[in-house]
Amino acid sequence: MRxxxxxxxxxxxxxxxxxxxxxxxxxxxxxxxxIDxxxxxxxxxxxxxxxxNGAMEIYRQSHWDQAGIQDALAESESVLGTQWSLESRRVDTLGQSLQRVEVIATANDDAASKTSVVLFVSK
Structure with a gap:
């Protein structure tokens, strides 16, 4: 038997x-x-x-002069435990009544983490 x-x-x-x-x-x-x-x-x-936050601070304080590109914001901001360096650049537009403002946020612990916001504000 098998x-x-x-x-x-x-x-x-x-x-x-x-x-x-x-x-x-x-x-x-x-x-x-x-996860990454x-x-x-x-x-x-x-x-x-x-x-x-930096852009709204600039808007609120109305730091505008007629000199073209200048830093109106050079500070640090803490958001949810991360420290961010803020830098702003302003450029006159072709229209006489507007300025282009770019606020750049760079993470202090990671230089690759960089983001920016652009807004246009009347002079």
Whole structure:
């Protein structure tokens, strides 16, 4: 009488392990990329917030003169635990009554994290 064995062969188990390892590695890479993207988005959001705060401060104080490009803002802003350096650039536009103001926020701990806000203000 012949006895039949049920179960998986060694080759089948090894193939299943290779497939499982491939799926796990792909999932880990996707999760790591998602976490990095979330950190970048959070950093950009904080920088944009800091730049808008600086822009609204300039708008509120109305630091306008007729000299063209000058820094009206050179300070630091803390947003949600991140320190940001703010810089502003002003340029006269073709129209006599408007100035273009760009506020640039740069993270003090990461120079690559930089964002800016542009607004137009009447003279």
């Amino acid at each position: 006895r039949t064995e049920s179960g998986f062969t060694l080759i089948e188990v090894l193939v299943a392990l290779v497939v499982l390892a491939f799926v796990a590695t792909s999932a880990q890479m996707a999760i790591a990329q998602y 993207q979330q950190a970048l988005t959070s950093s950009r959001y904080k920088g944009h917030w800091a730049a808008w």
